[in-house]
Amino acid sequence: MRLLSAELIKLGHPLTWGVAAAAAVFCVLLAVGGAHNAALAGGTPAGHLPSCAELAIPAGPRCTRAQARERARVAQASAQPAQVAAQLNPLAAGAEAAGLMASLPGALALALLAGAHVGGEWSGRTMKNLLTQQGHRWRVLAAKLVSLWLAGVGLIAACWLALAAAGPVLVHIDHLPAAHESAARALGLAGSQAARALLVLAVFAAIGLLAAVATRGTIGATAATAVAIVAMLIAASLPGTGRWAPATWVQEWMGFPAGQASITSLPNNFWSRFISAGAAPGQLAGLLGLAGLLAACWAAAVVLFRRQDISG
């Protein structure tokens, strides 16, 4: 615990505060755009259903299907304002914050923090000081991992707070309908997503830790973590890899809508849009896959670090 408290003090680095502020600003800007999109979508006329002639399709089953699709689109558009207003409820905004931080924005933020907080010990040549005080190298890594993960949790909190403050203002400005969800339901949704995000953030932190140990520097750690995350997303879109790709485990564990369905007025993640819908594992497979990935990254980092010469 003492080592962890030392690591948390080190996280008072200006970059950490910068990343937290950037995460909060990103969430608010996304909410501004989302609320505006929802207001525009809500203005779509819903009364008129286009005829087969207007759709330039001969009357028959094909036209009927096209009309049904159009009806669904209009219904979805008209539901957008209420949906976005519900997402921006101060309590429910936790789900939005958790989804964003357990996807690409959070992964990139943690890549930056892994570079500064872990890789920076090599670049700043402070690792030798640390290891001459604490000879158990695995303890140093454990403290780094937990502190990095807590920084990720802090990013969710920063985003949640920013959305909770900005949400009601945006709903008012864009004339979105008031959300009718109960506080308990909103909090339950936010709590569930935030709890799930904890595992995903731990995996991102472990990837960042391994990248820092392997590259032994700030820039290397940040770049290697970002490359690993992007590679995970690319791997998930390759044919036949769906079930075995870590990115798919994240998607299923977090319950993100598949593929293009995740692109809405106010998206709740920046992850599943990069994964083509296909054979996906269930939530349990997602949980096991992420837990396995976390354990593998941790073990690899410990083995590598234990035999590493600290020469800087």
Add this chain to the structure above:
Amino acid sequence: MAAVIECRGLTKRYRGTTALAGLDLTVEAGQVFGFLGANGAGKTTTMRILLGLVVPSSGRAWLNGKQVPDPAALARAGAMIEEPAFYPWLTGRRNLDLLALSGARRPARDREISAALDRAGLTGVAGRRVKGYSQGMRQRLGLAAALMRRPAVLLLDEPANGMDPAGIREFRTLLRSLAGDGTTVFLSSHLLAEVGQVCDQVAVIHAGRLVEQGPVSQLATARPRLRLVIDPADQPSALALLHRWRARADGPDAVLVEAAAGREVNEVLGRGGVWASQILPERAGLEEAFLQLTGTREASDATAQR
């Protein structure tokens, strides 16, 4: 006396480069021990192995009686390896606090930090951020970090770098007082005059091996030399005649020869038609002894320039 530091056949290879080639070394408790060698001789690598920062390729080393790497050996060791590094956005005191938190629990942490800052002469600036420190102040903070745990053994690698003359003097006094308190100081430095003044024993390593170890006085006086005053026009001939004694010029009208008898030198010169106006026996200082032992051309040139 018990050995605080011991190395047996210590070897370290880095991708084709041999930093240590079977180093054997013993440092007994309560000494100020100078560890000398030219750049790349293996001094820092030895210290890093002792502190568990570098894994040896072969051989074994013990610190505080425990074979390294052993975290328990570090609990009673303080170290400053090369230029000390700190978190620049934190104050000096906060940096020491972090290091104290990172190691074994200490009952009087704050008091020990204050005492270490005081001993290093940093009490007045302990509340300032490290990014505003000069190199000498950082060096002092490194020393405070090393002293913080009241170590039984202190490993210092070039600790006086960047310190002003007054700081070096204070530092010398500090090392002697630590040794007086029973702390073993293992000191690597290029300031041979300082080493000569402060150390009880020295070891010289060259190309990763121990060349010599013993008391400073013995190391320096074991190598007598002769200073020959001659006509500047005869200097090249004298150097050629006396080359088997590693003769070298010392100014335009003098030649130094190592470990030679005056009579024999005089005879050789006479046979060659060169006559010295004076032949003076001299005792080499630690610097001369070091240069002879390591035989590095670069070091010799640097000394000649000084």
